[in-house]
Amino acid sequence: MSSIAARLIPAWLRQYQLTDLPTDVVAGLVVGVLVIPQSLGYAVLAGLPPVYGLYAAIVPVIVYAWAGSSNIQAVGPVAITAIMTASSLYPYAEQGSEQYILMASLLALMVGALLWIAGQLKLGWIMQFISRGVTAGFVSGAAVLIFVSQIKYLTDIPISGSSLVDYVGSMITQTNQLHPQTLIIGVIAFCLLVANRYGKKWLWHSWLSASYAKWAERLFPLILLIIAIVLSMSLQWGALGVAIIGEIPQGLPSFTLPPIPDVSEALNLLPTAGLMALIAFVSSSSVASTYARKRGESFDANRELTGLGLANLVGGFFQSFAVAGGFSRTAINVDSGAKTPIASLVTVLVMIAALVAFGSALAPLPYALLGATIMSSIIGLIDVATLRSAWQRDRLDALSFLAAFFGVLIFGLNTGLVIGLMVSFASLILQSSQPHVAVVGQLGGSGHFRNINRHDVVTFTNLLILRIDESLFFGNSESVHRRILQATKDYPNAKEIILIMAAVNHIDLTAQEMLSTLNQELAEQDKRLHFSFIKGPVMDIIGHTPLINELSGQVYLSTIEAVRDLEKG
Numbered sequence: 001m002s003s004i005a006a007r008l009i010p011a012w013l014r015q016y017q018l019t020d021l022p023t024d025v026v027a028g029l030v031v032g033v034l035v036i037p038q039s040l041g042y043a044v045l046a047g048l049p050p051v052y053g054l055y056a057a058i059v060p061v062i063v064y065a066w067a068g069s070s071n072i073q074a075v076g077p078v079a080i081t082a083i084m085t086a087s088s089l090y091p092y093a094e095q096g097s098e099q100y101i102l103m104a105s106l107l108a109l110m111v112g113a114l115l116w117i118a119g120q121l122k123l124g125w126i127m128q129f130i131s132r133g134v135t136a137g138f139v140s141g142a143a144v145l146i147f148v149s150q151i152k153y154l155t156d157i158p159i160s161g162s163s164l165v166d167y168v169g170s171m172i173t174q175t176n177q178l179h180p181q182t183l184i185i186g187v188i189a190f191c192l193l194v195a196n197r198y199g200k201k202w203l204w205h206s207w208l209s210a211s212y213a214k215w216a217e218r219l220f221p222l223i224l225l226i227i228a229i230v231l232s233m234s235l236q237w238g239a240l241g242v243a244i245i246g247e248i249p250q251g252l253p254s255f256t257l258p259p260i261p262d263v264s265e266a267l268n269l270l271p272t273a274g275l276m277a278l279i280a281f282v283s284s285s286s287v288a289s290t291y292a293r294k295r296g297e298s299f300d301a302n303r304e305l306t307g308l309g310l311a312n313l314v315g316g317f318f319q320s321f322a323v324a325g326g327f328s329r330t331a332i333n334v335d336s337g338a339k340t341p342i343a344s345l346v347t348v349l350v351m352i353a354a355l356v357a358f359g360s361a362l363a364p365l366p367y368a369l370l371g372a373t374i375m376s377s378i379i380g381l382i383d384v385a386t387l388r389s390a391w392q393r394d395r396l397d398a399l400s401f402l403a404a405f406f407g408v409l410i411f412g413l414n415t416g417l418v419i420g421l422m423v424s425f426a427s428l429i430l431q432s433s434q435p436h437v438a439v440v441g442q443l444g445g446s447g448h449f450r451n452i453n454r455h456d457v458v459t460f461t462n463l464l465i466l467r468i469d470e471s472l473f474f475g476n477s478e479s480v481h482r483r484i485l486q487a488t489k490d491y492p493n494a495k496e497i498i499l500i501m502a503a504v505n506h507i508d509l510t511a512q513e514m515l516s517t518l519n520q521e522l523a524e525q526d527k528r529l530h531f532s533f534i535k536g537p538v539m540d541i542i543g544h545t546p547l548i549n550e551l552s553g554q555v556y557l558s559t560i561e562a563v564r565d566l567e568k569g
Contacts (some may be wrong), residue, residue, distance in 0.1 A: 012071050012340045028346020030336040031074055034218055035329050035347075036354055037225045038377070040245070040362070041370040042077035044153070045146060046321050047086040047095030048104055050245045050370065051359075053077050055253040058205045059352045060315035060323045065341035068307030069137065069300050070288035072338045073345070074329040075311055079229055079378055080139065080279055081111075081322040083146045087162045087413045088272040092265075099259075104321040106258035110273035112312030115281060115305050124301025130282055132395075134420040136386040137401035138279070141408025141416055143381035148375065153371025154186030155179065156243060162412040184243050186368035189224065193376035196220045200234035218332065221373060232364035243367045248359035252352060253319040275414050277309075284308050284325035291334060328377065359429065398426035435470030437483040439491075440500065447560035449500065460567050464494035465559065469503045472511035481514050495527050496566045500559050502533040507542055518549045528553040532562045 035057070041055030057076040064075040085104055086095065093100040118126070148167045152159045156179035159170040195203055196217055204213035231237070238244045261269065292299035300458050312322055333343055354362075387405075390398035404420025411419070441450040443459030449465060450457055466487060472480060488497065507515070519529045530553035534542075539555075542548055548555065556562035 010066055010341075016340060016342070020339040024342040025346050027333050027336035027343040028337035029350060030218075031329055031333050031338075031343065032347040032350025034222060034332060035074075035076065035326075036351075037221055037370065037373050039351070040075055040081040040365075041077060041374045043321070043324065044367065044370050045079065045149070045374055046077070046082040046104060047089065048101060048321060049096055049354070050362075051248045052101070052104075052319060052321060052503050054248075054351050054355055055318065056315065056320040056323050058320075058348050059255060059318040060311040060385040061344050061348050063314045064307050064372070065344045066307075067303075067310045068288075068341070069304040070292065070325070071283065071297070071340050072291055072295070072330065072334050072343070073283070073288045073325045074333045075308070075325050076323055076329060077321065078283070078324045078326045079146055079374065080142055080275060080283060081324050081380070083142055083149065084148070084272070084276050084279065084413050085321050087145075088269065088276070090160070090162050101319070102256070102259050104255065105316045105319060106261065107269060107273060107276070107316075107320040108312045108320055109258055109316030110269060110317055111277045112281060112309045112314070114274055114277040115309030116313055118277070118281075119241040119302050119305030119307075119309055122302050124285075126278075130278070130421070131397055131400055131424045132386060133390050133397035133400035134404050134417075134424045135282055135286075136383040136390075137404030137420055138413075138417050139283075140382045140384075140387075140401075140410060141405040142413055144409060145413070146378045150371040150375045150378075153243070153367045154190065154198075154375075155181060156182045156241075157286055159323055164409040179241055181237070182368050183365070185228075185237070185242060185366055186372050187370035189228065189369045190375055191222060192224060193372055194379070197376055197380070214335075225369060228366060228369045229361065229364050232366055237366055238364065245362060245365050245367060245370070247363045248355070250356060250359045252355060252417050255317055256319055258316055259327060272414055275417055275548050279417070280304060280308060280312070280322060280324035283327075287325040287327055287330050291330065318467070331435065333553045355388060397424075398430070400424040400427060429475060432470065432473075433476045434479050435468060435472075435476050435488070436481060438467045438469065439487055440465050440467050442563060447558065449559050460563070461493050463498060463563065463566055464488060464491045465498045465500065465563070467500040467503070471504050471506040471512075473506065474510035475510045477514040480511075481518060484518060485521070488522070488525070496530060496553065497522055497527055498530045498532055498553075498556075498559065498562050498566070500532050501535070501538065502537060505535065507538055512542060512545055513545045516550065519547070519550065519552055523552045530554050530562055530566070532556040532559040 036054070039053035039057050040050040041053070043050050043056070046052070061075055062247050068075065085107060088107060089100055089103050092103055145164060145167070148164060149159070151157070151171065157171055157174050159167050159174065161167045161170055170297040200213065204216045208216060232242070232244060237456070250319055253396050281304070285301055288304055289299040308324065312320075315323060387398060387401050400420055400423045403423035404416055407419035408416030410416070438451040441452050443450050443455060443457050449467070452459065464487060466484060468480060470476060482498075484497070488494065522529050529551060531551075534555060556565070
């Protein structure tokens with residue numbers, strides 16, 4: 001096989017084993033059947049006609065199967081990208097209109113282009129800077145917004161907005177438009193779905209074996225969908241004023257050029273597209289990397305950027321809105337036995353069959369059931385456990401969670417995420433600006449040195465040994481300077497000041513100047529400054545600078561060497 005063909009054909013396909021085909025086919029069929037109602041609901045959540053949920057589960061899935069990083073991740077429409085699409089395009093066009101549909105595809109194209117460019121620039125490392133608190137707070141806030149936004153399908157009250165304040169205010173002013181029959185259908189469906197998801201122990205496991213109970217739980221939403229269609233047809237819910245999705249256009253998504261926005265419109269959409277790209281990447285890579293670890297496979301963040309970017313980029317030309325890796329559908333894919341992306345391609349065939357053959361059968365489906373489906377599934381994304389854990393272990397991360405969560409509820413998704421990121425970065429700066437500087441002593445007769453406040457150690461009258469537990473840069477140099485000078489005042493008899501630099505991985509120019517100033521100040525007090533355990537890369541930076549050339553003391557390879565040399569006086 002030529003090198004070009006090897007690069008074009010993914011490794012999983014070149015190495016595919018036919019023994020994996022039966023389980024891949026079964027997994028693909030299961031996922032395809034089970035996520036049809038979910039896909040329809042996410043399209044509605046995005047402000048699009050339901051059929052666009054099926055469109056978004058075809059071309060992007062094929063592209064990701066070819067270019068993505070994960071063999072088993074199930075990509076498609078997800079709640080987060082759907083609600084961000086609706087929130088982003090809310091000011092531009094009426095939901096469901098032709099212009100709105102085209103702009104949703106344009107947004108997917110922009111998200112895909114940004115992800116692909118980030119992949120080419122090898123920016124996969126960026127996810128390391130999004131804290132767990134920010135992502136959990138953002139997703140939890142978005143989940144609450146999604147839940148509230150779906151109330152319109154359970155009540156027929158035309159609420160709208162981009163924040164909780166908007167939704168509540170809109171609902172209060174339009175309660176007179178409540179439709180009782182829709183409310184009854186929606187509440188019953190919601191209660192049944194919640195019972196299926198959170199009451200499965202008594203609903204299924206009390207009388208079915210574990211394997212049958214698992215399948216009963218998974219198939220229940222599909223069974224409920226079929227029952228709702230039958231009841232809608234027989235009881236003529238549409239004639240009673242209950243909103244139904246109507247005839248779904250038959251046929252596959254067609255190649256469509258999204259509109260070319262003017263400069264001002266593109267600039268307005270760009271920040272939103274950037275935030276959507278970031279969230280899509282973080283959520284998808286979280287799923288893919290988790291399952292890669294479980295399966296003993298490698299995970300390439302840059303390839304994930306490229307694969308997810310191409311999926312959105314190409315999908316934008318085939319009537320798709322922004323997609324990402326889905327938590328629930330990937331879990332079903334894995335549990336059903338998926339081994340390779342062949343399972344995802346089988347899922348695509350199921351979606352095509354639904355579009356070609358079953359469009360008319362879905363016509364009587366009430367929107368209330370789709371809303372109830374989204375509301376019941378979204379509850380699990382409200383991550384109380386992470387907030388509780390962060391509050392107990394890391395208050396600053398808990399603060400980032402709360403900032404993102406309430407920022408989303410009050411100001412909307414985009415602003416809420418920015419607020420969460422700003423608080424997270426502020427907490428990081430705060431921690432870095434106040435590094436731990438410990439006074440240490442010798443542990444027994446060993447070569448180990450520990451904090452005098454934590455261990456029973458030996459100290460020396462003429463020596464002050466300090467350990468700096470952070471790299472030194474402009475943001476913390478003054479704080480370190482103050483702490484060292486304070487320590488010299490606390491131990492006035494110490495004439496030899498030893499700084500243990502084992503934890504210092506970098507010293508920038510500001511910090512070098514601070515240490516030089518410290519050296520001069522100590523010299524004026526008839527004290528000498530010494531360093532121990534400077535790492536090679538750090539010494540390469542400062543080795544020929546005034547800091548080392550004018551140092552009043554010496555640079556020691558180890559602290560024990562410094563102590564043995566200096567304790568003699």
